[in-house]
Amino acid sequence: MGAAAEDRLSRVFAALADPTRRDMVSRLTVADATVGELAAPYDVSVQAVSKHLKVLEDAGLVSRSRDAQRRPVHLEAEVFDLMTKWIERYRRQAEERFSRLDALLAEMDNDDDTPRGDRP
Template identity: 85%
Template sequence: MADDRLSQVFAALADPTRRDMVARLAAKDATVNELAEPYDVTVQAVSKHIKVLEDAGLVSRSRDAQRRPCHLEAEVFDLMTKWIERYRREAEDRFRRLDVLLEQMDEQPVPGTPTEEAAS
């Protein structure tokens, strides 16, 4: 189930407009009309983007009198962070092993080359 949700989150964030909306919502809540202002698209198109973000769990809407502000659900980023962190640690482990191997290779003389003792 977490993989399905993670897929939805990454799919939602694949669109640059939605990523920009998420970045703006990270600063402060906004209505659909406020989110639509910088884009050359209809409010309906922005509403569709918000719906995709909502379905992925990245955004929720509340009611404040006549306003319906969108709110970023930042805890969803924890799911992404855990997934990314796991692969980051694996990559670091591989690089550490490579560093050890390269260090060992530097310490071993290359066959066929004179050593310092033979040269003196």
């Protein structure tokens, strides 16, 4: 993965480190929403929600568009492909290490089953 992708990934994970922003992203998976609609369930100002959205936007997780008087916020799902590829790479590496450990433990278990007189 190139430096630009790593930098973008850092911004994405940093943006998602906040539970409010993760909740907003979760709500945007269902449908686009305005800043006011996104602010409704929180006990914070619309300005605070706008700041959260700016962080999400800078990370490439959301975009805003114009629909007459509405300014809906849209989830940019392709960013999740970048995250998934990164996570999948490390999941595969961990799986390979666990497989090698399982094989080693099985070999050790087989050695323990060998009668002491038969051991070299």
